[in-house]
Amino acid sequence: MTTATPTSETIPGGFTEASFEAFLKGRDEPGWLVDRRREAFARFRAFAWPTSRDEEWRRTDIRAFKLDAFAPPSPPSREPGPAATAAFAPLWESLSSHYGTGVAHVDGSLVHRPDPAKLGGAVFVDLETAVKDHPELLRKHLMTDVVKPSDDVFAALHGAFWSGGSLLYVPRGVKVELPLFSIAGLTAEGRTDFGHTLIVLEEDAEATLVRETASAGRGETPGLHVGAVEVVQEASSKLRLVNIQNWDAATWHFTRERAVVGRDASLQWTVGALGSRLSKVNQEVALAGERAAAQVNGVMFTTGRQHLAYFTRQDHQAPHTTSDLLYKGGLKDHSRTVWKGMIRVEKDAQRTDAYQKNDNLILSDSARADSIPGLEIEANDVRCTHGATAGRVDEEMIFLCQARGIPRATAVRLIVEGFFANVYDRITLDPVRETLRQAVAEKLGNS
Template sequence: MRADLLERYQALPLPTTRDEHWRFTDLAGFDPDAWDAAATAAAAVPSMLDLDIAAAATIDESGLRLDGAPEGIRFEPLSDDDPLVGSLVQADDKLRAHNAAVWEHGLLVHVPAGVELEKPLYLRVASGVPGGSLFWRVLVVAEPGSRFTFVQELTSASDDMDAYVNGVVEVVVRDGAKVEVVNVQRLSPKAWLFASCHARVERDAELDWVEGGFGSGRGKVWIQNDLADRGATSRVTGAYFADGSQHLDYDTYQLHQAPDTTSDFAFKGALRDAAATVWRGMIRVEEGAQKTNAYQENRNLLLSKTATANSIPGLEILANDVRCTHGATLSQVDREQLFYLMTRGLPRSDAERLIVRGFFQDVLDRIELQPVREALAAALEARIPKS
């Protein structure tokens, strides 16, 4: 199977701006074969999340390390013999095929039926070798009636380290389960990041996904939620901040396959300097998925005249009794708000910091885990330079 996947990877072309989903993200100059698959890793930077956790794991270039697991929970190395591996994220483009063909380090999170965890399970993915490549994979399975939080944090050893990082996260939420997945990314602004995240939410189950993007230089993050059975609910909350020459690209997909399903995707971003962002969202309602309730929005705040944000919402509706809405906005800092705050004695940077906090407040309020909510708020405010 790995040999077949490697052949597929080698045969597939690298996406170009002629491909619709890559129209605003140019991969010119990127060669996925030019990176070193190093076997050792440098020390990574400290975590930005101060969490009281039930179990921890680390993936870096040298492998997977585990630090405990609650009794009865499978928190262990992932094997590609597991039938669920690759069942959601298909090797249908060059970057996903590359991961499928060569990944070595993976984590399985399997929570049995009816088990509720008060503390989150935590994975740290640390890119620590300059010029190196890191491929990893995560499979999360929530059996019926289980309740838990899984946190994944992506970091680099230094802010000037170039690297190629390629990951896959697959999540299966069985009937009546509730899962919160938190993914915080703060890789070096010289890193290339490609991440595919795909979840299947079954009958009366609930998925709450939080996406925080602060690092990487270029690449793409895919997030797809399949509402696969009646009563399934998913909510995705995204917050990102880009500065310098960063280029962040989020490609989201809400697939309603059954009646009486609900999805709510909300992404907000702030941009400075010559940074650029892309957000593409699609709601698809299959034939027969009546009583669908779906919403998506993307709001961007420009903190400089040279920043660029592209928003591309979309709807594909094959049923006739649905409620589907979307919205996208692009705005600069309100000059009257800025003037008002500065006349009250605040330096411009502090005034901008307050405006940014207010802009993100409603998406931050959607995050249930308080330490994550506070860490994302601090990370967003920290990107505004002090006077």
């Protein structure tokens, strides 16, 4: 006897035992994956809910967030309506014109598949397909050693309920010439996105992946994203990874993202933190092999009452590793950013070279930026530096521009663009630089 696939209406609201069982019934998954989901759900139920007494959450207040107001993602078999899919067509067409091929999910359901002819020998598929076609890869890597359900309550919640997302697997020696992309879209009907991204590059492999999130037709409808990104890079591999987070101002965004970089491998990771009502992001890079290198670039811009909290960690585990992190933030209105960075150097990671910096430009009297750099060093032969700045637009610079006939609003825009220029210059993909420039300019022009 077959079990009827439930619709989203048959999955009870909230993330309870009943809703979890209904969620599992709507999926056709192997026993090992179901067992992992059950273990993650048990961890989720065992975690205490974050409060301001927790150091991790002391500057990020989520008392207004009500998890019970949301329901688990719909089954993969339920596709979004034509209007929902059409809402993201311009973004799909734009990315398709700049990059090779991509995958798109709307409300957690697959709406576009990559073109295999443009993958150059790599595997790039939605995660539900990967469960069936590449179980050995998922069984080995999916939430085992990189991001784990034991990391925190949201990682456990994601481990139990992940739905949608993609696998990028590049075999040994394969170099994917054209950049790949993925889209996660959220509408008022879907309300929740639990997409997961798993990237595995074998020895000497190379690839570029651009990930974008966006919202459409949502108005003030609350939305929720609980996600994870896992990156595994073996020896001498090279990866360019871009995350552009551009949810609407009613969406809550929680994600844990971590890359493990092997011997002689290199990672360039660019983050655009632009949207959401509130974001709490943990972004970590583990330099696990000798001479591993990572460059991390961040562009943050907040307006209204947005609250973006990004916690970064550069974890040096092997000798002769390098990391270079630069985050820049612009803040308007009553918005707030929290950046907390940590450079961790293990005892055996001699000759580490690590740098981190966070600069903030405050554009209103009510905005606030908290910058907290940190070092934990157990080796005795290292070079580690960090810094953080926060300041307002220099009125003298504005006056000098106005004295040359430049209107005040234009002067401020030029100063802001100059502030972000050195982080833009580090980004090696022209379309990404332009996307971030346009997004910052648009937010700067809107109240």
